[in-house]
Amino acid sequence: GAGWGGIVRLLLVRAAGPRCVCVWGLFIGPALCVEKRLCGPELSALLPCWHRCGVQGDGVCHVLRPSVLRKDANAALLSNFEVFQLLTDLKQQRKESGKSKQSSGQQNLNTIMYETLKYISKTPCRYQSPETVREFLIAMKGHKLTKAEKLQLLNHRPVTAVEIQLMVEESEERLTEEQIESLLQTVASILPGDPEEQQRDSAMETEGRGSQ
Amino acid sequence: MFVLVEMTDTVRIPPWQFERKLNESIAEELNKKLANKVVYNVGLCICLYDITKLEDSYIFPGDGASHTKVHFRYVVFHPFLDEILVGEIKSCSQDGVHVSIGFFDDIVIPPESLQQPAKFDEAEQVWVWEYETEEGAHDLYMDIGEEIRFRVVDETFVDTSPTGPSSAEASTSNATEEVQKKEAPYTLVGSISEPVLTGTGEETAKDWS
Secondary structure, eight states, X not given: OHHHHXXXXXXXXXXXXXXXXXXXXXXXXXXXXXXXXXXOHHHHTTSTHXXXXXXXXXXXXXXXXXHSEEXXXXXXXXXXXXXXXXXXXXXXXXXXXOGGGOOGGGHHHHHHHHHHHHHHTTSGGGGOOHHHHHHHHHHHGGGOOOHHHHHHHHHHOOOSHHHHHHHSTTHHHHOOHHHHHHHHHHHHHHSOOXXXXXXXXXXXXXXXXXXX | OEEEEEEEEEEEEOGGGTTSOHHHXXXXXXXXXXXXXXXXXXXXXXXXXXXXXXXXXXXXXXXOSEEEEEEEEEEEEOOOTTOEXXXXXXXXXXXXXXXXXXXXXXXXXXXXGSSSSEEEETTTTEEEEEEEOSSOEEEEEOOTTOEEEEEEEEEEEOOOOOOOHHHHHHHHHSOTTOOOOOOOSEEEEEEOOSTTOOSSSHHHHHHTO
């Protein structure tokens, strides 16, 4: 009918211009080629590209690589604590909005959120708060560590000198023993650890002092 | 362990969802598309962090849905080189120790990166570290379910996009047993051949309680 005629005209008009092709080499027209070579909906109904793209019947290309353009692969490093906060908030939001939107498409998100939260909850970040993280980073300014090293200290909360040596590159050359000690002190005092363990440690300390 | 990746994509909202707020629909669509999926050369996508920019929505002839170009940031699991991670031993094989972190399972520690000397016990299908002290040799078994701390030394991305018709013809002409091997799109190679990097030491197990 009229719709098909319109589409055909679209093709004929654009054929004269610059050729933009879908990743599988099929002409899609410059109007749809917004730098990403996305297989356009009106053409996917006509061309074999519809099948090759693994389309789910809605006429849109679903293969991840061609359509999702990555601008900056490393815009920022995230600490475990930030991801923990984000996922907890998201979980809360989804619970509040009710089960009305639980379609089958959300299963992947549910799975990954559940597994990631389960993993992160076992790390020291569950005792952290925005204030402790800020305090920690301010305290770390004097120690001249790289961003990646500070992040690892934040995520793992090392308590022994050997762990520091693992996380800090060339620690024997860059840090003296006193510096490593002071680093451990800073980490232990600012970043909260397991409250049960801390109670046990302080109880042992007072016992030790008492016996002296 | 996690990075923020800026991405751009065109999101299609079908007409029956026009009553919902655009931001919500777009967030849901992006999560539906990317969550728990590996993007080639980027990493395992976890969830949407925020939407930085929404461009104008267009409706194309023949399709009633709106198409919107979105600039957004996504939380992606992509450990950097030499990062220390803690995981659980999932299984052992001749290829090495397979470690999992719950949401990501394709981590392998090859035999040469294990604490030397190590041998593979065929009967129990576990790797054993023959730990020598002054008293004698101790065998530390890398049992399933044990926590292990390792360093990320390498990562591999495999493109698992569907192939075109020409390669499909070639594969049918070969033996039919060579059906597509399920290749993991993203694998990490770890190493524990350094002091302290064992999960079986008492010291390290206590740290993680």
